[in-house]
Amino acid sequence: MAEPVLDITDISKRFGGLQALSKVSLSIASGEIVGLIGPNGAGKTTLFSTLVGLHRPDSGAVRLDGRHLVGLKPHRIAAAGMVKTFQNVALFLDSSVLDNVLTGGLMRHPVEGARDLARRCLERVGISAIAGKLARDLSFPERARVEVARALCTEPRVLLLDEAMAALNHVEMDEFMALLRQLRAEGLTLIVVEHHMRAIMSLCERLVVLNFGQVIATGTPAEISRDPAVVQAYLGRSAA
Amino acid sequence: MNTSSTRLVALFALLAIAVVLPFAFDPRGYAIRILCLALLFAAMAQAWNIVAGLANQVSLGHAAFFGIGAYTSTLLLIHFGLSPWLGMIAGAVLGGLAALLISLPTMRLRGHYFALATLAFGEVMRVIANSWGGLTGGPVGISVPFAPPDLAMLQFKETRPYYWLMLAALVLVTTIFLAIKRSRLGYRLRAIKENADAAEVIGVDTTRTKIVAAVISGMITACLGTLYAQFQFFFDPDTVFGVASVSVRMAMIAIVGGIGTAAGPILGAFFVIPLEEFANQIFSAQAAGLSQLVFGLLLIAVILIEPRGFMAIGPRLKRLLAREKADG
Ligand SMILES: Nc1ncnc2c1ncn2[C@@H]1O[C@H](COP(=O)(O)OP(=O)(O)OP(=O)(O)O)[C@@H](O)[C@H]1O
Ligand SMILES: [Mg+2]
Numbered sequence: 001m002a003e004p005v006l007d008i009t010d011i012s013k014r015f016g017g018l019q020a021l022s023k024v025s026l027s028i029a030s031g032e033i034v035g036l037i038g039p040n041g042a043g044k045t046t047l048f049s050t051l052v053g054l055h056r057p058d059s060g061a062v063r064l065d066g067r068h069l070v071g072l073k074p075h076r077i078a079a080a081g082m083v084k085t086f087q088n089v090a091l092f093l094d095s096s097v098l099d100n101v102l103t104g105g106l107m108r109h110p111v112e113g114a115r116d117l118a119r120r121c122l123e124r125v126g127i128s129a130i131a132g133k134l135a136r137d138l139s140f141p142e143r144a145r146v147e148v149a150r151a152l153c154t155e156p157r158v159l160l161l162d163e164a165m166a167a168l169n170h171v172e173m174d175e176f177m178a179l180l181r182q183l184r185a186e187g188l189t190l191i192v193v194e195h196h197m198r199a200i201m202s203l204c205e206r207l208v209v210l211n212f213g214q215v216i217a218t219g220t221p222a223e224i225s226r227d228p229a230v231v232q233a234y235l236g237r238s239a240a
Numbered sequence: 241m242n243t244s245s246t247r248l249v250a251l252f253a254l255l256a257i258a259v260v261l262p263f264a265f266d267p268r269g270y271a272i273r274i275l276c277l278a279l280l281f282a283a284m285a286q287a288w289n290i291v292a293g294l295a296n297q298v299s300l301g302h303a304a305f306f307g308i309g310a311y312t313s314t315l316l317l318i319h320f321g322l323s324p325w326l327g328m329i330a331g332a333v334l335g336g337l338a339a340l341l342i343s344l345p346t347m348r349l350r351g352h353y354f355a356l357a358t359l360a361f362g363e364v365m366r367v368i369a370n371s372w373g374g375l376t377g378g379p380v381g382i383s384v385p386f387a388p389p390d391l392a393m394l395q396f397k398e399t400r401p402y403y404w405l406m407l408a409a410l411v412l413v414t415t416i417f418l419a420i421k422r423s424r425l426g427y428r429l430r431a432i433k434e435n436a437d438a439a440e441v442i443g444v445d446t447t448r449t450k451i452v453a454a455v456i457s458g459m460i461t462a463c464l465g466t467l468y469a470q471f472q473f474f475f476d477p478d479t480v481f482g483v484a485s486v487s488v489r490m491a492m493i494a495i496v497g498g499i500g501t502a503a504g505p506i507l508g509a510f511f512v513i514p515l516e517e518f519a520n521q522i523f524s525a526q527a528a529g530l531s532q533l534v535f536g537l538l539l540i541a542v543i544l545i546e547p548r549g550f551m552a553i554g555p556r557l558k559r560l561l562a563r564e565k566a567d568g
Contacts, residue, residue, distance in 0.1 A: 052441050078443035086441075092434035103431045106424050107443030154442050 005030040005189050006051075006082070006158050011060035013043075013050055013213075020046040021057070021213045028158070033180060033190045035200040035221075038210035039233060044193045047210070048084045048160045053077045064158065079107060081157035085147040085164050087193070093136040097127065097146050100135055104153030118153050125149040126175060141167040145176075158189045165194055177203050201225075209233065258407055262400045272399045278513040279406035280468060283413045284486075285493040285505030287460040290417055291453050292491065293500035294429035297350075301342065301358030303486035304365040305335040305458040309465025310480040311369065311376055314384050324394040328466040335462025338365075339454045347447055350436075359483065366481035381476030384469055394470045402471050409467060410506070413460055418502050420456070429453055461490075496542050498551025507550045512539075 006028040013021040020043045028034055036044050049055045051062055053074040062069040064080050072080070083104075092100050101121050105114030122128045125145050130138065135146060148164050161180075165173055177199060180190060194200040200207065201221040209217040209224060211233040217224055224230055265272040284306065292298045312334055313327025322330075346357045369376045376382060387393040396402055420426045428449045431439035440446050469475060479485050489512070497508025516535050523530040546552050 054437060054441065073445070073447075074437075074440035075443050075445045078441060083441055083443070086438060090435045090438035092431055092438070094434055095430060099427065099430075103427050103439070103444070104442040106427055111422070111424055111427065150442055 003030060004028060005065060006191075007061075007063040007066075008051070009061045009063075011047070011050060011057045011062065013046060013055055013057050019213050021050065023060070024210070024213070024215055026208060026215065026218075028189055028191065030157075030189055031184055031187060032206065033184050033192060033204050035204035035207040036191055036193045036210065037195075037197075037200060037207060037224075042210040043213040044210055045087050045162055046213075048162055048191075048193070051077075051160060052082060052084045075107075078154055078156075081155075082160070083151045083154050083156045083158075084160035085144075085151050085162055087162040087166075089140070089143045089147055091135040091138075091143055091146055091150075093134070095135060096131065097133050097135060097138070097149075098122065098131040100146055101149045101153045104150040105155075107154055114153070117155075118149070121149040121152045124152065124179060126179075141172065144168075152183075156188065158191070159183070161190065161192045161194075163193055163195065165196060165199055173199055255411070259404070262403045267398050267400055269399075272403060274514055274517050276399060276403050276406050276471060278509045279403070279410050280464060280471070281489065281493055281513055282506045282509035283406070283410040284461060284464050284490045285497070285509055286410070286413045286417050286502070287457050287464065288490045289494050289500065289502075289505055290420055290457040290460075291429075291450075293494060293504070294421060294426055294433065295450060295453060296433040297450060297454075298355050298491065299358040299454075299457075300355045300483065300487045300491060301360070301362035302457075302461050302490050303362040303481045303483065304338055304342070305461035306465040306468070306486050307365055307369060307477065307481035308335045308338055309462030310469040310475055311382070311465075312462070313466040314382055314469045315375070317387075318382075318385055323392055324466055324470050325392070328463050331462040331466050332459040335465075336455045336459040339458025340451060343451045343454045347450060359487065362481060362483060362487050366477050366483075369477035369481055376477065379476060379478070381474055381479075384473045386473075394466075405467065406471075409464065413464075414502055414506070416456075416460065420453075421502070425449065425452060492539060494549075496539060496549055498549030501549075501551045504549055504551045511550070 004027040006026075008024060008026040011021055011024045012019070024047060036047070038044055046055065050057050051069075053069065053072055053076070057070060060070070064077075064082055067080060069077050069080065069082075092103065095103075098115070098118055101118035102111070102114045105117040109117060119128070119131070122131050125148050127142065127145050127149065130142060135143065138146065144164050144166060148161065151159055165176055168176060173196070180192070180203060184190060192200065192204065205220060207219065207221055207224045208215060209227070209230050216229045216233060217227045219227065261275070262272055265275070284302070288299065288302050309328065309331035312331035313324045316322040316327040316330060317324055342358060342361045346354055349357055370379050372378070387395050389395050389397045391401070428439065428444045431444050432446050432449060436446055465480060468480065493508035493512050494505045495508070496512055497506065498504030515538065519535045523534060546556070
């Protein structure tokens, strides 16, 4: 395995009486696409929020290229090269699509440069046609794609996608996966949370399974689908 | 001609009218003084608009910066004979420092909490100015010493030069507002307004951005405080540090006109300031306070009818007309 770009050690996070993450450790190699799966409420979104600095972990360490991130504000972590998209979609609703994406580019570019970059990001994600629309007038799948374009516009090294493919149809999903593979080929490292098993199985060479805030399995898609603990986690929930 | 050049021509025409407008009024009359105040308050509301309009941090304490500007230049003029222009710079520095000071503890507050904290800050400044008589002259107020009328000393015999000065100030502050709106700072402020968490995650230093905007706004407001002092020649803590007389009025003007837009504070000021004077003249004979009541009711009516202010009425009419057409 190549040098890890992202190193997560023993991250724990508690919300009142709920242990949302307990001692999560994960090492991600540069240029990997890792799938993060787990039942609803497993802690996937909480892990992403903690990694980008929206939550401060109760204990544990996060290192990006060897640099410690715990305690840094989200904008510092973005500057270091890690951003996430929001599962519930957190766009600037009264701004145009182009302005939404452009804002992501301001960290490293003046307005004009950010606007050019934003246009390229819109094109890559395939939503140039809606550049002038207000974010609040978009459909949910469109909004999710604007989220991705905005995150790309920050020129990250590590991108955390929280159910960015939700609500895409099959054609769009195939296009989107092609984009992710292309980004990976350009050197981006990706962690992808997805409920679509077909997509995640074909996209990722490695899956990490979270349940009740704990990593219960890691391995190739084939290994994971045979893992009794994983099957139990999913079946146990749906049976309950 | 395309719409942007039409707009530019209209803008210059409007500005030309504004420049020659004082010739239509009695130079020693009352009306031109009202125009001066309307221009000044438009500029103040525009300065307030930088923070409140772009980032939605609604301050009710801007009187603090206004009063600091008025007192700084006036005290420097009284004690050291310093030109109010230099006094204005000193006031801007102090106003900026005060904005920085109040920004630090209120940074994480939003909405009503931010409004209340800034309101308290303005009130603290008023109380200090009232009780520190040795410095400010206390509740009796303070007079700007007369100097030979001259631009260098920011004093004039007639009202017209003040009018042009206020007009220039309004144009300048509006230009600054527009420049900020289109700059990185403007985009970042809007991102904070619309989703602060998302803004942070994609690299916006929300704390720093808010502080920078607050300091710019505070500095400009302090400069306008100096203009006010030079125009009125006499003021007291309750006027320049007042909640109703300054803080709420600035907010009200921008909100009535259209918060976050460049034209909003201008429309708002030319509605609110003359209306207030008018109400004062009509009702002051009957009962003190009645004029304020009528004024307040009118403002409530405006806000109930169109909370986004006059600037939203145009688009709304357009939509209505479009619907009429579609129906008919
Ligand atoms: N800010 C918070 N305060 C309190 N509890 C929270 C908070 N955020 C998440 N939780 C709880 O933590 C647990 C993990 O939630 P999280 O959103 O991380 O799950 P998830 O794996 O992303 O689920 P889903 O697949 O439904 O998106 C849940 O029980 C959730 O209710
Ligand atoms: Mg989630």
